[in-house]
Amino acid sequence: MKILIAEHAGFCFGVKRAIEIAYEELGKGKKTKLYTLGEIIHNPQVVKDLAKRGVEVLEEKDLYKLSKGDRLIIRSHGISKKLYNFLEQKGVEVIDVTCPFVKKVQNIVEEYYKKGYDIVIVGDKNHPEVIGVNGWCDDKAYIVNSVEEAENLPFFERLCAVSQTTLIEKHWEEILQVLRRKAKEFVYFNTICDATQKRQEAADALSKKVDVMFVIGGKHSSNTQKLRKICEKNCKNTYHIESADEIMEEMIKEHEVIGITAGASTPDYVIDEVINKIKSIKGEG
Numbered sequence: 248m249k250i251l252i253a254e255h256a257g258f259c260f261g262v263k264r265a266i267e268i269a270y271e272e273l274g275k276g277k278k279t280k281l282y283t284l285g286e287i288i289h290n291p292q293v294v295k296d297l298a299k300r301g302v303e304v305l306e307e308k309d310l311y312k313l314s315k316g317d318r319l320i321i322r323s324h325g326i327s328k329k330l331y332n333f334l335e336q337k338g339v340e341v342i343d344v345t346c347p348f349v350k351k352v353q354n355i356v357e358e359y360y361k362k363g364y365d366i367v368i369v370g371d372k373n374h375p376e377v378i379g380v381n382g383w384c385d386d387k388a389y390i391v392n393s394v395e396e397a398e399n400l401p402f403f404e405r406l407c408a409v410s411q412t413t414l415i416e417k418h419w420e421e422i423l424q425v426l427r428r429k430a431k432e433f434v435y436f437n438t439i440c441d442a443t444q445k446r447q448e449a450a451d452a453l454s455k456k457v458d459v460m461f462v463i464g465g466k467h468s469s470n471t472q473k474l475r476k477i478c479e480k481n482c483k484n485t486y487h488i489e490s491a492d493e494i495m496e497e498m499i500k501e502h503e504v505i506g507i508t509a510g511a512s513t514p515d516y517v518i519d520e521v522i523n524k525i526k527s528i529k530g531e532g
């Protein structure tokens with residue numbers, strides 16, 4: 248039996264940084280309450296561990312509960328400009344771990360919106376990152392996630408397009424072809440982040456070589472779901488799992504080459520647990 252790990256897998260730079268800063272903040276031993284806006288990463292184990300240490304998850308609709316001096320961690324997905332202003336007015340101490348790659352998208356959108364461009368965000372309109380980015384152009388962006396949606400856009404004088412950082416490159420390229428025809432003056436920024444691209448390429452390459460492919464990551468994590476989709480195309484025995492507990496003997500018993508990749512919110516120890524579980528089922532642990 249052979250276990251192969253994708254060349255790029257697990258925590259990306261932005262998530263690693265966010266978690267480190269969160270734990271650093273806990274280590275300061277401050278008395279004021281610490282919150283995160285939404286779950287800091289799409290990983291139930293990490294969220295549970297933070298909860299045990301007194302970190303509470305707040306949804307946006309509950310932000311009114313915050314008092315002056317409370318501390319709030321803004322996760323790597325970022326937030327809208329409006330929300331920063333609201334938190335400032337409330338006197339909340341903001342610990343901002345917005346990923347620099349997401350910050351870059353927000354800055355582009357703000358800059359071109361101010362210059363008078365209409366904005367198109369290519370991505371999932373329900374994803375917190377996209378919702379946050381839209382908040383840098385007064386929530387006026389057109390958000391499209393398919394060629395069809397792009398076709399249905401009106402014709403613009405001046406248009407600026409950006410991408411959700413976790414988009415699949417090919418998907419962006421296809422939609423871009425349509426957007427090019429939709430404006431007199433068109434500027435675009437491929438803001439897909441390197442980490443995503445590298446994970447996707449590595450997952451694609453590995454899933455072509457294996458009998459079974461495990462994609463580890465939160466079931467709601469969009470970057471993990473995208474990895475699953477890529478792997479499924481190459482390997483029919485692809486399983487999206489959150490932890491080693493989900494691996495059943497029948498998934499691997501007939502197979503010799505087992506591949507593993509992991510979404511950007513998956514800590515290394517979860518990957519190690521999966522490796523150990525596979526080895527123990529195969530009697531090699």
Ligand code: SF4
Pocket residue numbers: 259260261262323346347348349412413440441442443511
């Ligand atoms: S996937 Fe990329 S953009 Fe998103 S948090 Fe990680 S490094 Fe940042």
